[in-house]
Amino acid sequence: MSEEFETLDPGDWEEFARTAHAALDRALAATRTIRDRPVWQPLPAETRAAFRAPLPRAPMPLDAVVDQAFADIFTYPMGNTHPRFWMWYMGASNLTGALADFLAGADGSNLGGGNHAAVEVERQVIDWLKEAVDFPTSASGTLTSGGSVANLIGLAVARNRMAGAEIREAGLAAVPRPLRFYASDQVHGCHQKAVELLGLGNQALRRIASDRDCRMDPAALAEAVAQDRSAGFQPACVIASAGTVNTGAIDDLGAVAAFCRSEGLWFHVDGCIGALARLSPTHAPLLRGMELADSLAMDPHKSLHAPFDVGCVLVRDAAAHHQSFALQAEYLDPMTRGIAAGGWLFDYGLQTSRGFRALKVWMALKEHGADRFGRIIGRNIEQAHRLARRIDAHPRLQRLAPVCLDIVCFRYDPGGLAPDVLTALNREVMMRLQEAGIAGFSDTTVRGEHGLRAAICNHRTTDEDLEQALAALLRSGDQIHQESRA
Numbered sequence: 244m245s246e247e248f249e250t251l252d253p254g255d256w257e258e259f260a261r262t263a264h265a266a267l268d269r270a271l272a273a274t275r276t277i278r279d280r281p282v283w284q285p286l287p288a289e290t291r292a293a294f295r296a297p298l299p300r301a302p303m304p305l306d307a308v309v310d311q312a313f314a315d316i317f318t319y320p321m322g323n324t325h326p327r328f329w330m331w332y333m334g335a336s337n338l339t340g341a342l343a344d345f346l347a348g349a350d351g352s353n354l355g356g357g358n359h360a361a362v363e364v365e366r367q368v369i370d371w372l373k374e375a376v377d378f379p380t381s382a383s384g385t386l387t388s389g390g391s392v393a394n395l396i397g398l399a400v401a402r403n404r405m406a407g408a409e410i411r412e413a414g415l416a417a418v419p420r421p422l423r424f425y426a427s428d429q430v431h432g433c434h435q436k437a438v439e440l441l442g443l444g445n446q447a448l449r450r451i452a453s454d455r456d457c458r459m460d461p462a463a464l465a466e467a468v469a470q471d472r473s474a475g476f477q478p479a480c481v482i483a484s485a486g487t488v489n490t491g492a493i494d495d496l497g498a499v500a501a502f503c504r505s506e507g508l509w510f511h512v513d514g515c516i517g518a519l520a521r522l523s524p525t526h527a528p529l530l531r532g533m534e535l536a537d538s539l540a541m542d543p544h545k546s547l548h549a550p551f552d553v554g555c556v557l558v559r560d561a562a563a564h565h566q567s568f569a570l571q572a573e574y575l576d577p578m579t580r581g582i583a584a585g586g587w588l589f590d591y592g593l594q595t596s597r598g599f600r601a602l603k604v605w606m607a608l609k610e611h612g613a614d615r616f617g618r619i620i621g622r623n624i625e626q627a628h629r630l631a632r633r634i635d636a637h638p639r640l641q642r643l644a645p646v647c648l649d650i651v652c653f654r655y656d657p658g659g660l661a662p663d664v665l666t667a668l669n670r671e672v673m674m675r676l677q678e679a680g681i682a683g684f685s686d687t688t689v690r691g692e693h694g695l696r697a698a699i700c701n702h703r704t705t706d707e708d709l710e711q712a713l714a715a716l717l718r719s720g721d722q723i724h725q726e727s728r729a
């Protein structure tokens with residue numbers, strides 16, 4: 244062996260192929276039989292301990308590595324590929340995307356840019372996503388690790404554009420009046436991280452009161468902007484939510500767009516939850532006004548169910564986007580011929596080396612067609628509305644927020660319990676359903692009221708799954724309530 248020339252290629256190609264094919268078969272079977280398994284199960288202590296072994300110095304046969312991965316890793320997934328997982332807001336993955344991740348890895352290209360086919364794939368996926376949300380073809384975009392970075396990039400362009408041309412060189416110190424950004428009090432936490440990282444500070448992101456429907460109150464927005472102007476701040480950007488993470492509420496995008504235009508503000512839309520509902524003809528009208536955004540973040544690893552991770556940001560003014568991230572590096576001179584001739588995708592974001600995450604979106608969109616994704620997104624929204632009706636009709640269930648997209652906030656409430664007891668009861672219901680592997684609900688607080696939350700972003704969820712889970716939830720709630728009174 245030591246005499247041989249070492250590479251990372253298989254020593255025995257036939258044997259590698261057998262192992263790889265068997266691994267593929269096992270992964271397919273796991274998805275095919277997913278209903279036979281619990282939504283989630285905890286790792287046994289001895290399995291967890293196996294992950295504390297030190298750096299392996301010596302080789303191990305690949306089939307043994309794969310066996311261990313199936314035994315210790317793939318037996319204990321998070322659960323979001325299961326049809327009865329509705330926690331937080333996630334996609335349920337898909338096997339075409341998984342296959343694409345393998346093929347992208349084998350292709351191995353670096354999507355920092357250059358003159359090769361993978362770059363064309365990413366450009367095409369971005370063009371398709373523009374088409375899906377009615378953005379102009381002249382807009383720019385980039386695929387990111389997810390919605391958080393997509394939003395960060397959009398807000399960075401907003402900051403740079405609104406602060407003036409000098410900010411990249413001179414920093415925020417050169418900005419005469421401190422910038423202010425605005426979003427509803429329902430805005431996703433990634434925007435706080437973004438304004439912190441952009442040097443603006445958390446206080447620069449003013450949280451505007453939301454109304455009873457959890458939508459940003461336009462009068463409160465106008466008042467905050469006017470206040471800030473007279474106090475010497477520079478209002479710069481409004482972040483509208485096209486689907487809040489908590490309840491799925493959609494801000495009045497048309498009104499925010501008009502306000503931004505009249506006030507000269509950047510209009511950013513966080514569409515990580517709702518933007519791609521534009522693919523469902525029935526629900527597209529909910530998003531009217533989104534197409535007017537200066538920048539728009541969305542999340543193919545949510546409603547397109549791409550395997551993690553892939554997000555996307557679109558920027559209407561492609562030059563402003565490029566000017567925020569482009570560099571002139573002497574070792575990266577653009578060429579008119581050869582491998583460096585394609586232009587650099589890293590001039591539109593933070594990463595220099597970039598993965599081929601476009602392929603999993605490209606392959607799944609080609610295989611299924613965008614309309615199927617639209618139908619599935621529409622079905623999840625309809626399921627949320629049906630669940631809401633079931634909750635409203637039940638004496639021991641109470642809904643906590645209007646349903647707009649595919650998120651339902653509600654609680655089990657037998658009546659007459661103190662708030663903290665009710666919270667504890669609902670948490671216990673949630674835990675028991677998770678620990679029994681029956682269903683994944685999360686919990687949240689809406690306008691001060693604690694409850695459970697079902698985010699039905701799942702292409703495998705049937706109406707029967709929801710019925711079954713709701714029945715189990717009621718049984719569990721009744722039982723815990725009985726126990727506590729005994």
Ligand SMILES: *Cc1c(COP(=O)(O)O)cnc(C)c1O
Nearest residue numbers: 389390391431433488515516542
């Ligand atoms: C999920 C989400 C994000 C963050 O996206 P990641 O893909 O998790 O980084 C931002 N905003 C909203 C509304 C989201 O739902």
